[in-house]
Amino acid sequence: MLRAFFGRGFIVRGPINHTTKSLRFLSTEFKDTISKSDNSTKQNIPDFKSEMEHWEKMLKRYPVLPSETSSDISYYKKFDTLPESFETTNSKDQLVLKTISDSYCELWLPFRDAPSLLNQYVNQQGEIRVGKILEDLDRLAGAIAYKHTSDIDGQIKNLVIVTAAVDRIDIHEYLDSDCIYKASGHVVHVGYSSIDISLVLNKVLSTEEGSSEKPCLTARFTMVARNRDTGKAEQINPLMLSSEKERIAFKTSELIKREKSLLNKKGLEKTPPNFVENNDYNSSSMNKDFVWLDDTTMSSVHVCFPSERNIHHKVFGGFLMRVGHELAYANACMYSGANPISKSLDDFSFTKPVNVGSILRLTSQVIYSSDLDSTEQSHDDKHFQVSVKVDVLDPTKQTIETTNTFYFTFESNSPVRRVIPRTYDDMIKYIEGRRRSQIGSFISNAQQI
Template sequence: MASTARATIRPSTVLIRCNCTPNARLRRPRREFHSSPSQRTDGVFRELTSMRVRTPWIEALRKQQAESADPHKPSGMPKMPPGRDLTPKRMRDSYHSVTIPLARDPWLLDSYLNSSGHIRLGTIFMDLDALSGVIAYKHTGDAVTTVTASCDRIIINHPLKEICDLQLSGNVTYATGRSSLEITMQVAKAPKHDEPIKNEDILINCAFTMVSLDPATRKPVPVNPLTVETPEERRLYELGERNSQVRKDLVKTALIKHTPNDEESDLIHAYWQKQLRYHDPHDELRRPDHVHYMDTTVLKTATIMQPQNRNRHHFMIFGGFLLKQTFELAFTCCSAFAHARPTFVSLDPSTFQNPVPVGSILYLTATVVYTDPPLIGAPGENSDAEIPYTRIQVRVDSKVRDVEHGHSKPTGQFNYTFVVEKNIRVMPRTYQEYMMYLDARRRAEQVGESMKKDGAGLSPKAAEESVTE
């Protein structure tokens, strides 16, 4: 009887079984299978994920169960250590940068691209929110709980014309010593050999507002104020001061509290008159094909929140995940409305109202709320209705329910602006839609003035040339 040879199988080698003699089996060529290295990431760049999630979910869950405490409710007992050091800090103390090697790592790039080969901006937004958390804790320390309160702006400044390594960087630029702080960040082509970043290589500028809370009571606590040392730091600090004042002014004049002003009331009346003409059988005017009612633009989703997308405090969802989800729904809503591929222009002032617990159900509703040029301009307002591009503002409202659907609360409002090479208009026709339209119109005017003052923003033609969405 022929002896059976013993084959050593390496981890990457598979021996194929066959109905043949042992000697023939040994002569059969081996087939080797290779797999890419495991990517321990939830969509956020690995380095930022490791900084955010430091304890496995099962350990955090077992600890919470052992303590028999509800992680979604404040304990009421202050946890802040007495005598915290609130010495003023410098801007550069919180500086942090991360380079994402998209050009050097094709498997990493694979998780950043969409079906058309463009970089998914929603994934970049996740990275930016994760980076803002790292920067915030470098300023406040780990004793507090720091959460994202709002995103004041994310603006595309220059088109990215090729796939390249990206450098994300930023620092705290505004903090008065109260509970909030503003973090300014940028995304740019990664410089070579420690060269300075050129202005034309900056893809994104953005600002996030963070709030520090007591980990137990969830009440705001003071943070270290900033000291300003250079003219550039003074400019950034004053910009943060201006953003803070704009937010306060918007709250004071919000349509939820006050009636529309005279100009806005005239605009509502003009839209109402236009609707009457569209439906009057004795009037020849009919709604044009490029005009769509606001209620026909709505898209909705419902998603259960899983622990893989938690923040560093384990039982709440990471804000960057919400940015990604809302951006991609807004992009889809805009595409369905325009029947064209939209190009992202900016994330306009948006707010995180309440935290989203792990295990809850998140409901998102996207609506096209404003188009520029508008269908009807305010009296004395000049707009070129014949330009080939239309700016489209999409509002995404989020709310959360527990699994039993016993409780519901709003968790945020996110406002995205896109541009399409198409003549298309949205038209409100209920009072609620009029309020959404006017709110979006105010935001578009405020953002437009701010971008003009700061020299920021991108032309529609230049935006189309970018390899980003």
């Protein structure tokens, strides 16, 4: 059950009570070593193959024990056997007032000391696959949300948590394969049924490098709770703010929600491009060094197998993010003629669930790049945006339904040609990319308040 929800390689921590048939979490206190005298714990280590002897040497440095799986190593302390689905409570107990620290969870990715784990995250150039990190962040956000919505005994209530939207993901530092990373997060804002979660991926530094951790990635997820039986919005536990820092984070979330609401009201489906946007599009056509937007199209098709399902037997949202990023990265490589760096994932929503067995068609295009003479502070001539539209194909009904569109920003190591729309539809995509780039920059700046 633990791997069925959290996926592989997860360490989940946080102050919460637990029972035999409920989701369990480790305490928030992190110890630097494991005592050699803890014989009772060592008896729980499985009989590893020869290559697993390497992990024994690592136990002195991590507060967790390795457990053999079919293809990799998952890091967690001893848990009792859990069922393949959540045991939930149907009790009508009162809501529990939770603090921000109550929802804290963390995930360790010790790439430097775990070659088998690294093999799953590294690409052909020896770099960390950002798509795999996005997949893990979605799992971590789900763990945090379920933790906040649990009852006073630590049991999961009769509800379903789904990823509604990703507000913004910023990659601040290059992700090195010869490092140790820790992803952590907690709830920062709750509504009636919505949960805003702030995540950060830190590089764990050695004592010689000075400070203990260095932020490399920040993210904001919005999760929503639904009643398992009715599918309607379910009220969740309220959030108690105990410090000025927590109150600022709460207000920042409200500010971001207002700005996103204003952007949606000005969406191109409701309001046409304004004069400035039209003028920018028309003047951009004068640039000689350009590529037509529709010439940057790249697509792929995936069949959604049961291995990609979540605990609710729908396709895992993190899987969609991973395959979306991988297609966007391939397109970005072709467009820039090099290996670009992933910089951000802009605001998007999961509008419809994807069933196991669905056929996915992903369509990617480079939809926006800044002008060589641009004065925008958030971009320069090395940045460009790639969209990935995810369609669900139904072979029985012969229908096509769009579930969501991702917007990734990349940075090339040299100036790139400007992308130019050739048709009105392409112009709409171009302006939409520019607008999302602007709101993404606003969210990034707001999180630094």
